[in-house]
Amino acid sequence: MKKRLLEIVQSILCKSLIISCLVPTLLGGANSCSPQNTLFEDGESSYTIVLDSQATEIERYAALELQTWLEQVSGVRIPITAEAPAGNRLILETEDRQGRDDSFVYFTEGADIHFRGNGPRGTLYAVYAFLENELDCRWYSLKVSVAPHKDSWRFGKLRCQEAPGIRIRDNCYLDPRTQPVFSARLRNNFVRIPSPDGTGTIPGSAEGYWGVHALGTHVPVGKYFSTHPEYFCLRDGKRYGGYGQPCLSNPEVLQITIESVRKIMREQPDFLIYSVEQNDNQLFCQCDACEALAEQYGGQSGVMIWFVNQVADAVRDEFPDKFIGTFAYQYTRHAPKNIQPRENVVVRLCSIECCMWHGYDECEQNLAFLKDLEDWGTLAPHLYIWDYVTDFAQYCLPVANWKTLQPHIQDFRDNHAIGILEEGDYQTVSCELREMRTWLLSKLMWNPDADVDALIRDFTDGYYGPAGRYIRDYLDLEERILRRPGVHGNCYVHPSDTMFTLEFIREGRAIFAQAKEAVADNQTLYDRVETAEMPLCFLQMVKNPLQGFREQADELVRRVVEREGMNRLAEGVWAGGTMTAKDLLADYDRIRKEIEKSELMPAMAANPTKKGVRFTRYEGNFMSTEEMLRKGKVVEQGTMEEIAIDTRPEADHFGYVFEGWLEATEEGLYQFRITSDDGTVLLMDGKRVLELDGSHSPETGFCYLLLEKGFHHLELRYFEDCEGQILSVRLTGPDGKETDLCLTI
Numbered sequence: 163m164k165k166r167l168l169e170i171v172q173s174i175l176c177k178s179l180i181i182s183c184l185v186p187t188l189l190g191g192a193n194s195c196s197p198q199n200t201l202f203e204d205g206e207s208s209y210t211i212v213l214d215s216q217a218t219e220i221e222r223y224a225a226l227e228l229q230t231w232l233e234q235v236s237g238v239r240i241p242i243t244a245e246a247p248a249g250n251r252l253i254l255e256t257e258d259r260q261g262r263d264d265s266f267v268y269f270t271e272g273a274d275i276h277f278r279g280n281g282p283r284g285t286l287y288a289v290y291a292f293l294e295n296e297l298d299c300r301w302y303s304l305k306v307s308v309a310p311h312k313d314s315w316r317f318g319k320l321r322c323q324e325a326p327g328i329r330i331r332d333n334c335y336l337d338p339r340t341q342p343v344f345s346a347r348l349r350n351n352f353v354r355i356p357s358p359d360g361t362g363t364i365p366g367s368a369e370g371y372w373g374v375h376a377l378g379t380h381v382p383v384g385k386y387f388s389t390h391p392e393y394f395c396l397r398d399g400k401r402y403g404g405y406g407q408p409c410l411s412n413p414e415v416l417q418i419t420i421e422s423v424r425k426i427m428r429e430q431p432d433f434l435i436y437s438v439e440q441n442d443n444q445l446f447c448q449c450d451a452c453e454a455l456a457e458q459y460g461g462q463s464g465v466m467i468w469f470v471n472q473v474a475d476a477v478r479d480e481f482p483d484k485f486i487g488t489f490a491y492q493y494t495r496h497a498p499k500n501i502q503p504r505e506n507v508v509v510r511l512c513s514i515e516c517c518m519w520h521g522y523d524e525c526e527q528n529l530a531f532l533k534d535l536e537d538w539g540t541l542a543p544h545l546y547i548w549d550y551v552t553d554f555a556q557y558c559l560p561v562a563n564w565k566t567l568q569p570h571i572q573d574f575r576d577n578h579a580i581g582i583l584e585e586g587d588y589q590t591v592s593c594e595l596r597e598m599r600t601w602l603l604s605k606l607m608w609n610p611d612a613d614v615d616a617l618i619r620d621f622t623d624g625y626y627g628p629a630g631r632y633i634r635d636y637l638d639l640e641e642r643i644l645r646r647p648g649v650h651g652n653c654y655v656h657p658s659d660t661m662f663t664l665e666f667i668r669e670g671r672a673i674f675a676q677a678k679e680a681v682a683d684n685q686t687l688y689d690r691v692e693t694a695e696m697p698l699c700f701l702q703m704v705k706n707p708l709q710g711f712r713e714q715a716d717e718l719v720r721r722v723v724e725r726e727g728m729n730r731l732a733e734g735v736w737a738g739g740t741m742t743a744k745d746l747l748a749d750y751d752r753i754r755k756e757i758e759k760s761e762l763m764p765a766m767a768a769n770p771t772k773k774g775v776r777f778t779r780y781e782g783n784f785m786s787t788e789e790m791l792r793k794g795k796v797v798e799q800g801t802m803e804e805i806a807i808d809t810r811p812e813a814d815h816f817g818y819v820f821e822g823w824l825e826a827t828e829e830g831l832y833q834f835r836i837t838s839d840d841g842t843v844l845l846m847d848g849k850r851v852l853e854l855d856g857s858h859s860p861e862t863g864f865c866y867l868l869l870e871k872g873f874h875h876l877e878l879r880y881f882e883d884c885e886g887q888i889l890s891v892r893l894t895g896p897d898g899k900e901t902d903l904c905l906t907i
């Protein structure tokens with residue numbers, strides 16, 4: 163009875179990687195009921211790894227991986243042979259070599275352990291699952307693998323069966339995209355494994371996606387435009403010879419595309435899906451025939467599916483198990499009408515417009531995408547999702563999507579996604595907690611129903627050691643402060659965004675102070691924790707440089723970017739963040755010099771009697787504060803409690819001059835942070851110290867003044883041109899605390 167129970171429990175728990183590892187603890191030792199078999203003991207083993215003589219390259223690779231990691235754990239190198247008598251064998255076998263689903267089972271038969279998978283990689287994944295579940299091995303990151311040494315390992319009955327939730331798992335972070343061995347250990351299957359002899363890649367080991375935006379490859383404008391302008395889009399009455407879209411209704415364009423796709427499929431047969439995807443622009447053809455197709459099939463996506471279906475029909479007989487891929491992206495994102503993608507067409511739907519922080523059904527910014535996902539999911543036999551999971555404007559920014567990675571992937575699966583591309587910082591290594599994001603996404607693409615909290619606990623404790631619990635506290639902080647009601651995050655949030663409050667930075671750094679304390683005696687773990695803290699320090703230097711310098715945020719950023727090689731910090735200059743670490747550090751140097759060169763401003767004789775500011779209100783059309791003073795009409799003068807502008811949305815074309823006394827309660831450096839829309843000029847003791855003049859949307863500027871204890875005369879000139887208006891002045895004194903500006907008159 164007990165044995166049967168163990169079997170059932172193991173079979174259930176095996177579905178979840180992490181809980182499976184707990185089986186030994188839960189049941190008082192993995193094999194307390196039947197630990198009759200010993201795989202190794204005191205550096206010796208009677209086992210052999212058995213591979214039949216017909217073994218494929220991927221099976222041989224799986225045997226080498228098993229041998230390597232077992233040796234790490236046990237200290238004994240178990241031989242690989244073609245045959246061995248029953249009883250002490252680790253048998254690698256492939257159920258269906260033509261299989262494409264990577265499913266597997268490992269199980270015991272007497273004292274033998276079978277690792278049995280479907281092609282292309284099931285047997286290899288059976289090995290990895292065994293090493294993870296039974297021997298507690300982990301591949302947390304490219305540099306950090308865990309293979310805990312054991313003196314001995316005994317086992318009773320084992321059985322673990324798994325199949326992937328998502329068939330093509332493309333983890334588009336730098337390491338899994340460029341490091342095939344590591345990528346395979348995470349069961350991502352977009353990149354090929356190099357063959358162990360270094361001569362090539364292991365055939366059949368990847369199910370990738372050939373090409374992207376490939377219509378331009380199939381029908382190159384440079385090759386055809388001079389002789390056949392009619393192949394290309396009609397825009398404003400003229401055929402366009404730049405980077406646009408082909409004219410899809412032209413029958414010769416279809417034939418050229420079919421020939422090109424067929425040639426590529428013959429020459430590069432290892433891929434599963436071949437791109438016939440729109441070029442990366444929105445210049446679709448507006449000729450009469452294309453417009454008529456759009457009318458007939460419910461928009462541009464209908465024209466695209468009509469075209470791609472014909473390509474798919476043309477190659478189906480020769481390539482019955484392959485797919486033609488196309489985009490549902492920007493102008494083709496909505497599903498078409500009166501037409502359905504063929505069985506051998508895959509539609510790659512892109513989530514670029516979405517809020518990453520919320521589920522698709524719980525955020526108004528995602529409802530339109532959810533409708534498109536469900537429409538396509540109903541219509542298309544297969545979807546492939548291009549999903550965005552990091553911040554491309556500034557890779558290192560905190561992204562509070564830990565709770566939505568799973569429901570998003572589940573939604574993709576439930577709408578027939580056969581593949582997912584999770585686009586992260588594929589160019590660099592500067593993304594927030596990138597190792598954990600990479601690992602977690604791999605686990606979730608394999609098993610969309612995995613226990614996320616257990617996975618995060620596993621990673622944080624395994625990768626950060628005693629600091630792990632504080633990393634979880636930091637994730638809770640993100641959840642509490644960043645994902646507060648009404649705050650959303652798409653994949654282009656900027657560092658200046660008000661969602662990143664000083665409170666978030668302060669609380670976050672306090673958590674990291676505890677985390678560093680917990681690993682103070684272990685430099686390796688300490689460095690990992692520092693890397694995890696870098697996003698907060700980066701933000702602190704953006705939001706409050708004076709405080710950042712005081713708390714050595716700049717030094718931590720400098721250490722981390724140099725140690726990790728974070729040279730690139732954003733996807734492109736167009737995204738608006740700081741592009742390179744070099745630019746960032748140069749900026750810190752510039753600010754530090756500005757602070758150092760500030761000269762002491764003597765206090766002035768003054769005897770203010772009450773809190774408040776004097777103001778003069780102007781009206782008129784100005785493009786600068788100078789112009790306001792020169793030609794503005796004074797409409798009101800008086801005093802008010804504190805600096806405040808007319809914030810009624812309909813109010814335009816006005817301005818103010820505010821004046822009052824600022825009391826420096828101690829001698830020291832004071833930072834002024836002003837955000838204004840439109841222009842502002844700050845004067846201190848009659849000297850212009852900060853200029854954000856001119857007509858513009860909200861801009862933030864800083865100045866640093868060394869003030870003698872006592873009163874200083876402050877004058878702030880502000881004008882509003884048109885549209886929105888903002889004026890915020892925040893002061894950070896020598897005590898490091900940021901407050902509102904408080905003036906007296």
Ligand SMILES: [Zn+2]
Pocket residue numbers: 395396408409410411412447448449450451452453
């Ligand atoms: Zn056309």
Ligand SMILES: [Zn+2]
Pocket residue numbers: 517518519520525526527649650651
């Ligand atoms: Zn949202």
